[in-house]
Amino acid sequence: MSLANLKSIAALIDAANVYPLAKITGLQNFASKNASALWVKREDQQDVFSFKIRGAANRMSKLSAKERALGVVAASAGNHAQGIAVSAKHFGVKATIFMPITTPEIKTKAVREMGADIELIGDSYDEAYEVALEFSKSTGAVFIHAFDEVDVIAGQGTIAKEILWQAPNPLAAIYIGVGGGGLISGIGAYMKTYSKDTKIIAVEPEGAATLKTSLLAGKPTALNWVDGFADGVAVKLIGARTLEIAKQIQPEIILVSNDEICAAVKLIFEKTRTMVEPAGALALAGQIKHAQSGAAPKGDCAVIISGANVNFDRIGHMVERAELGAGGEILFAACLPEKPGSFLKFCQSLGTVAITEFNYRFVDRAAAHVLVGAKVKSEQDGKLVMDSVRAQDMAVTDLSNNRLAKQHLRHMVGGRVRANIPERIYSFTFPERPGALLDFLITLDGRWNISLFHYRNHGASTGQVLCGFQIPNDDGNLLEESLRNTGFDMQDETDNPAYEYFLRG
16 A cells, blocks of 8 residues: 555545544543643544544445345444444434453443344454454455555545644644544544644554564464453454555554553543543543643643443542552562551651552561552652652552552452462453353362452453462462363463462461
């Protein structure tokens, strides 16, 4: 594909038919006083709360009378499904949509209310996609891809067209969240045609970097594992067409953590009083990280808020992780001498810092371990708090970036097994669907005594379990083999310092 092809895509964008169903969304200035403007494109303001209505509407408008009579079929984790459902209703077309069983209820409910037929199948978008293709072949229904076809890409690209109308100054950069690549393909092609000096910056989750992986390989390359936290961009394999377009666009790529995404969700809420989905805040998380590193381009920049389809029970989890992601909270373990006055001395060392978490566990007659969460204004402030505790001859371990501590430890009452029985600790990830936890428990080999178990539902597409097993005969290799046979993603946490502090016997 050449730059001439990018111009042809830009021409398709100029001719795209999206506005019978899509809105011209707002461009809001998020910048601090005296700073260069940070323009935020509010695609969460669409009637389906996502930019996906644009691509669906444009593609549906191109159907012939014969194709409309056959109906349409799609695969989606949620947002594309809503766009297809609304567009199908508008054009009087029957729509069948295959969605993963793990799709949040807020999305499946919305699609049904819009009149589409839903089939829940598999644990991921990719499984639903394969079944949708088979359905298309057997019924003749027109398959509409979520991201890898030109009319869908052209519909998404109308966002760039609007931004160039709305922005009062030339843009130094535009930040775009990436899943399958349809959004960045459309916006990137239009910008490269009409605003050549604007840098295209792709933002991906650390656990779903399909664009970066495929660009490095030079071809669409499937990820071995996908983090489903930002489910709107949790795609295992980028599109072949979108990757070819991305090669011409040559975007800079930024990877962000889930905590950084949650921090961006919080900022959007503070600015707009709107709670967006993790994928919706992805681009802003990248811009914040870029700016904090000093690498962001100077001048006006734009960020795409891509969607706000978040189920209610995920909000608490995002709030909880937002402070850590923004550097506004620290989590650490401290070891106190078990003697009179130690607890008071420890509390005094914390000064006036606001405590968000405080868990105390008796260890033995010599020492006690405390897990503490504290609000801070910066990373440096956090170091000062921990140094103040260390100055009292108390050992401190920073757990702010410790996944086990953040996901499990701070939400469970600790406990210790008898030290004379060896124990192994594992974390597991499994598809979150009705009955999944029971399936997990049944799959575990009954010969192993479970000494610790923690599970917490975050309303996400995957469930997280922390599990301890006693191995009285010290046959750890047999245990490992047995657990791997379950087929669940797992990780040995036995050497994790958070386990050493609070759970080991």
